[in-house]
Amino acid sequence: MNSFTTPWGEFDLARFPEDPRDPLRAWDAADEYLLRHLHGSDGEPTGLPEPAGTVAVVGDRWGALVTALARHRPVQITDSFLTQEATRANLARNGLAADSVRLLSTRDTPPDRIDVLLIRVPKSLALLEDQLHRLAPRLHEGTLVVGTGRVTEIHTSTLKLFERLVGPTRTSLAVKKARLIFCTPDPGIQRPANPWPHRYALPDGIGVISGRTVTNHAGTFCAERLDIGTRFFLPRLPRHAEPERIVDLGCGNGVVGTAAALANPRAEVLFIDESYQAVASAEATFRENAGPGTTAEFQVGDGLAAVPPQSVDLVLNNPPFHSHQATTDTTAWRMFTGSRRALRPGGELWVIGNRHLGYHVKLRRLFGNCEVVASDPKFVILRAVKR
Template structure:
């Protein structure tokens, strides 16, 4: 937990799930810079929130919590960000019911008077969301974005310019920058170009030639990432009524491969991204018959899966949390997988060789074998004894 001090007040903030040993804060200099700008930082005119305030991409709820008195609408692709916001509102004495918590899959507000944008890592997600919000923006809407300098590129500014209106940036402060955008009602309001679909290459086993649906913001949305491609060549050959989880499913290609290889399997697709789970469901439904059994869960890893109920977990874990490199997410996934697996159940993991997942798996499961490897990736198997 950490304390954010602003002119709006002091706020105790934590990521989700809260972990006192987590060295990563629930806010950064970009969040601070935006909040100071609202109060008239560096001699500028204050921006008084009024009307409908929309906060897009708030990473851990810092902006929404600081502005809770103005009843903002938060729009996020992250289940973890949404739950962090709920917790941070409660932690700071605010009523979570006073804030509208929307996912990027929900219909956006019909009118937005103040739009605050935390620039996401994914340019595609920013493009998609600006398209979705543009009809709600009017000539009087104040639009302010924020991000660290390394997150804001010329392509970022061009998106604001093309979809919303004339755009300029601020000076950098503590390696953070603001984006000021003036809505131009004369700009044509065009639909988002997302989702994007492509056919899988011939060397991907049971899913070769299948069409994959990718909503904006998911990892490697425009092509099959090489780690997944390697994983698809080395998935376990199983038959019978297995309960399988595609953990951190992304567009669902791995879970689809498991379902096609074993029609008796019941596959659950899990991700903390609303866009990812929507992609996985579209991919699965487009490539299987109506009798195919599957579940699609947006959540925090395996927390929504009953203990000792799963036969096989397939996982290509992320090793970034926004811009931070961390193995915390992978460790949480591995622990969750062990809890949810039955005795004799297996966790199969693909990862970059240098990440050393075999060490963590041996510590958590007591065993780990290398199924396949090349100079960049390894496929590992751990069994619950």
């Protein structure tokens, strides 16, 4: 936890889940720059009006922005379950009422009218495109629109997207490697149709799911095409015939869990991801491809935290090794420990990962065993059994 100094006071903030050993803060220079601008202390002629009306904050990564702006009762719009949990925790630790911020996901209907739109530019340009399509009709001529991000996150394509979907756009000077985007809504703008969700057919040679069509909402991992790691994993998934409970952990577009359901129609598959866009994609993919009588659940959550202990037979996992701009194995470790807790004795965790990540060391430490199922020069498939 660290103290975040803003024009509206100091706030103790932490990421979620909170880890005292984590040196990363719950905010950065882009958040600071945006708040100084809204306060009018950066020299720009415009700032946050009083009263502000409906303030919508998109992509606030750990709730730093909405916590600082809680007096304006903002609406937070995020694709991340962990962001929502961080926001709740940060409001509580600063003595702010839980209802001072309205939490919406990127799948929820936005407010009818938005008077101030603040956007933390996401890593995914597709997610930004989808959100601007959804939000632009809620803006009016007087809406204050400000984006923020690090200079490495704001590209010409980012600015063109604002220009094409919202209105005239300019940027600020860079301060501490952060930049602001100023956009003036044009009510008469002619927007193209929203291209999301995107659907594509899977290639041949990847097992039972070959040739099937997958649905990808914006921001989902590998939304344009099947990634090479999953392509390696799919034809090598375990084949069981008996009834079992399977978890597609970090499900993305659900292609792995759907393949498992096709291979074993007697299985019950639980799709879990912390991304609302991903879980919506997984559900669409499963519904289109699953055979009659197959059952599935879809859960947005913090890994396996909400899954009862010893209730799962098989976990299939392609863990991420990036959290925003940080390269870390923290998420993978939490997925592995959660899997061990959720698995029944004799249950199995199957992991696909880059060879250099060394997941076998962690799995042997946690499970007491780890077997290499298959490998190539880039990827390795590992199997650990709960004893």
